[in-house]
Amino acid sequence: MNITAITLFLLFVAATLGISYWASKRTRSSGAFYNAGGQITGVQNGAAIAGDFMSAASFLGISGLIFGFGFDGLIFSLGAFAGWPLLLFLLAKRIRNLGSYTFTDVISQRLERTRIRLVAIVGTVTVVILYLIAQMVGAGKLIELLFGLPYEVAVVTVSLLVIAYVAFGGMLATTWVQIIKASLLLFGVTVIAFLVMQRAGFSFDTLFAGAAANHPRGATILAPGVLFQDPIQVATILVAMLFGVLGLPHILMRLFTVPTMYEAKKSAFFASLFIGYFFLLLVIIGFGTVYLLYGNPSFFADGKLIGGGNMAAIHLSQAVGGDLLMGFMSAVAFATILAVVAGLTVSGAAAISHDLYAGVICQGKPDPQKELKLGRLTAVVIGLIALALGILFQDQNVAFLATMPMVVAASVNFPVLFLSLYWSGTTTRGAIYGAVLGLIVSVVAIVVGPQVWVAVLGFEAPLFPYDYPALFTMPLAFITIWLVSITDNSPRAALDRNNYYALLIRSEFGPEEGELEVAKH
Amino acid sequence: MEEETQKLTAIHKKVRQRFRYSAITLLLYASFVICYTDAGRALSRPLGNSQINGALLLFTGLILLFLALEYLFLKRDKNPANPRRPL
Numbered sequence: 001m002n003i004t005a006i007t008l009f010l011l012f013v014a015a016t017l018g019i020s021y022w023a024s025k026r027t028r029s030s031g032a033f034y035n036a037g038g039q040i041t042g043v044q045n046g047a048a049i050a051g052d053f054m055s056a057a058s059f060l061g062i063s064g065l066i067f068g069f070g071f072d073g074l075i076f077s078l079g080a081f082a083g084w085p086l087l088l089f090l091l092a093k094r095i096r097n098l099g100s101y102t103f104t105d106v107i108s109q110r111l112e113r114t115r116i117r118l119v120a121i122v123g124t125v126t127v128v129i130l131y132l133i134a135q136m137v138g139a140g141k142l143i144e145l146l147f148g149l150p151y152e153v154a155v156v157t158v159s160l161l162v163i164a165y166v167a168f169g170g171m172l173a174t175t176w177v178q179i180i181k182a183s184l185l186l187f188g189v190t191v192i193a194f195l196v197m198q199r200a201g202f203s204f205d206t207l208f209a210g211a212a213a214n215h216p217r218g219a220t221i222l223a224p225g226v227l228f229q230d231p232i233q234v235a236t237i238l239v240a241m242l243f244g245v246l247g248l249p250h251i252l253m254r255l256f257t258v259p260t261m262y263e264a265k266k267s268a269f270f271a272s273l274f275i276g277y278f279f280l281l282l283v284i285i286g287f288g289t290v291y292l293l294y295g296n297p298s299f300f301a302d303g304k305l306i307g308g309g310n311m312a313a314i315h316l317s318q319a320v321g322g323d324l325l326m327g328f329m330s331a332v333a334f335a336t337i338l339a340v341v342a343g344l345t346v347s348g349a350a351a352i353s354h355d356l357y358a359g360v361i362c363q364g365k366p367d368p369q370k371e372l373k374l375g376r377l378t379a380v381v382i383g384l385i386a387l388a389l390g391i392l393f394q395d396q397n398v399a400f401l402a403t404m405p406m407v408v409a410a411s412v413n414f415p416v417l418f419l420s421l422y423w424s425g426t427t428t429r430g431a432i433y434g435a436v437l438g439l440i441v442s443v444v445a446i447v448v449g450p451q452v453w454v455a456v457l458g459f460e461a462p463l464f465p466y467d468y469p470a471l472f473t474m475p476l477a478f479i480t481i482w483l484v485s486i487t488d489n490s491p492r493a494a495l496d497r498n499n500y501y502a503l504l505i506r507s508e509f510g511p512e513e514g515e516l517e518v519a520k521h
Numbered sequence: 522m523e524e525e526t527q528k529l530t531a532i533h534k535k536v537r538q539r540f541r542y543s544a545i546t547l548l549l550y551a552s553f554v555i556c557y558t559d560a561g562r563a564l565s566r567p568l569g570n571s572q573i574n575g576a577l578l579l580f581t582g583l584i585l586l587f588l589a590l591e592y593l594f595l596k597r598d599k600n601p602a603n604p605r606r607p608l
Contacts, residue, residue: 074580075553082550085587089542089594208572223565224556224576231557238550265598269591276584283581422536505525508532 004327005147005334012180012335013161019176023169030358030371033170034101034350035256040175042263046270049254051178052343053080053245053271054185054278055135056142056336057402062279063316064309066286067293070211070221072228073286077279079241084272087246088265094421094507096255096264102347103252103413104355107420110499112428112492116416117359119435121351123412124249126439128348129389131250131405132341132382136390138402139337145307146314146330155390161338163383166345167376171257174342181339184332186278192313192329193281195320196288211287214294221290233466240470244406247413250347261510289316341386349378403468404446411438411473419481421507424500427493430485438477445469535598542594549583 027033040048058080065073099105104120136155143154165173200207212219220226228234245251255264289312293299299306299315306315314333318326353375358366412435419426419434446452448463466472485493555561556576564575 071576071580078550078553078580078583081584082546082587085546085591085594086543088591089539089546205572208577212572219572222567222572222577223574224561225565228557231554234557235551235554238553242550265595269595272588272591276588280581280584283577501529504532505528508535509528 002147002323002327002330004323005330006327008328008331009147009334012184012331016161016173016177016180016335016338017164019180020165020169020173023173023176027168027170027172028372030354030366030368030375031101032172033372033375034253034346034354036170036172036175038257038259040257042258042266043270044175044179045254045258045263045267046272047182047274048175048178048257049251049267049271050274050278051180051182051185051339052250052254053275053340054182054336055340056138056333057134058278059185059189059282059336060142060310060313060333062282063286063289063313064311065227066282067289067305067312068309069227070215070217070287070290071224072226074283075228075234075237076241077282079238080245081272081275081279082238083242083245084268084275086242087251088268088272090418091246091252091421092255092265092268093261095252095417096258096261097507097510098421098503099256101253101256101354102350103249103417104351104359107416107431108359110503111420111426111431111496113364114360116428116431117355119432120413120416121355121360123247123408123416123435123439124351124355125348127247127249127405127409127413128344128351128382129385130408131344132348132386133389133393134402134405135337135341135344136386137393139334139341140390140394142310142337143334145311146333151394152391155387155394158337158341159383159387159390162341162345162386163380165338165342166349166379166383170375171346174339174346175257177335177342178339181332181335182274184328185336186274188317188325188329188332189278189281189285191325192288192317192320193284195325196284196292196316199288199292199320207284207287207291210292211290215290216294232471236466236468236471239474240403240406240410240468243410243414243470243474245409247409247417248405249351249409249413250343252417253347253350254343285313285316288320289313292316292319345379345382345386348382349375352378403451404443407442407446407468407470407473408439410470411442411477415474415477415481419478419485423482423485424497424504425485426481426500427485427488427490427496429488429490429493430481430483433484434477434481437480438473441476442469442473445473538597542590546587546590549586553579553583 031037062073062076095106098109104117107120108117139158140151140155143149144151165177208222212222215221217226258264258267293312293315305312314326314329317329353371357374358371415438416431416435445464449467450462451467453459453462556564564579567574
């Protein structure tokens with residue numbers, strides 16, 4: 001058991017629970033619960049978005065991939081980063097000007113409210129649940145390794161803390177948990193990268209030469225082609241990662257936590273800045289693991305890295321900074337999981353209490369106090385579902401679950417959102433057909449692909465050759481929406497098309513006063 | 522009516538600008554796949570006597586370019602209520 005890690009983690013927990021208590025005093029309305037009252041600044045929100053997005057999978061997973069396969073691990077970094085510029089160019093302004101709390105608000109502005117909300121809720125809940133399973137199982141295993149705690153204790157701890165943050169402190173507490181986590185993570189990776197470069201005499205040439213000399217595959221790890229050779233396979237990953245980011249409900253939701261559209265755009269830019277900085281440092285950390293760990297037998301047992309490839313960055317922190325830095329980074333990894341799960345929980349709670357209860361059941365006229373109570377209750381239920389799923393899936397190969405949210409977000413949420421914002425011809429029927437087909441085909445393609453068909457079900461060869469089918473399923477959803485919309489002659493279709501121009505002007509100019517005031521019930 | 526037409530013209534201009542930035546981003550992004558084709562083999566070779574190769578430079582350059590594009594976009598997309606405000 002790592003005492004430093006546990007002490008630092010307990011400090012983090014105490015600070016964040018204190019923040020949740022403070023936030024609970026300020027969360028008196030459903031608006032405050034969903035968007036922190038819309039009073040977060042652009043820079044703070046950028047840090048919170050970065051905290052929401054830079055997961056343990058990014059930090060530990062990508063460094064682990066570079067440790068094992070070198071350059072090819074960077075594909076995931078580039079994929080995860082490149083969605084942010086497009087979020088700024090295409091979506092930030094229009095989403096902020098049209099929505100209140102969730103991306104479902106945006107698409108239901110011009111399409112038939114009840115049906116499109118139901119479809120968007122299914123898309124949101126699917127992404128949130130899949131993401132949650134991957135996070136919870138990852139959390140349990142990671143914490144087992146880092147802290148020496150039993151799997152179940154780890155999963156229960158994560159669930160209870162997230163319930164405390166979200167149910168009591170809502171989006172305000174979640175935002176500050178994410179900001180603190182992002183600051184700690186960026187500080188930690190900066191220190192590790194600095195110490196690695198110090199060991200390399202501040203020379204990239206020495207770092208890469210050392211990595212090439214130490215890795216069993218030699219200099220090939222510095223170039224593409226060790227893990228992936230097929231350009232189509234690389235394209236499938238890049239498409240799923242980029243467009244997946246643009247359809248993640250918990251990320252889109254953060255655009256409503258700032259007071260103005262300009263702050264929303266600033267948020268997207270600062271999120272990019274923090275995430276870009278993080279991924280650039282991962283190059284140093286990833287190749288640093290190769291440079292400094294391969295030559296050190298104390299990190300290996302039976303010829304394998306202790307704890308597996310995902311522990312490479314943690315071992316590196318010990319190699320360059322001793323037990324203190326390792327304890328700090330272990331605590332940060334735990335905090336990372338908490339922040340991501342909290343963001344997902346707020347998003348799932350909003351899908352049920354705001355999109356379903358307030359938007360569909362109450363037709364936009366809910367009792368605000370009942371809605372707030374339902375939001376809190378849903379957060380508790382989601383926390384418990386996460387706990388159950390974490391325990392249920394503990395022995396499963398969940399690698400495929402990590403791919404599914406991005407593929408589903410890219411193939412369901414993004415096409416509907418993009419076309420409803422940018423194409424006047426989009427109709428409710430088209431959006432529903434496209435979303436449903438996108439969902440079904442992406443799930444089927446993943447199931448018959450290598451991650452499930454071969455790795456889980458044990459068949460010899462996959463029926464579909466790629467892990468990330470979004471390269472095929474996303475265009476299919478786009479084509480379906482287009483095809484069904486242009487052949488839709490229903491009265492509702494005419495209304496959907498006519499709604500576009502009013503929505504277009506509002507999406508660009510905001511309400512008549514100019515800047516959008518924070519929406520309140 | 523005239524005001525509406527003016528607004529629509531301004532919106533179309535902005536949309537063209539957004540699509541230009543997005544197209545540049547997507548083209549640059551797609552260029553990464555070249556590293557995995559025969560045409561991009563040269564990117565795998567070390568530059569001069571260094572261990573750094575074109576693929577590593579491309580990765581770093583793309584992240585920095587995307588950030589620069591975002592900064593440029595924000596600078597150009599000024600607040601209509603306050604055109605001097607940079608962000």
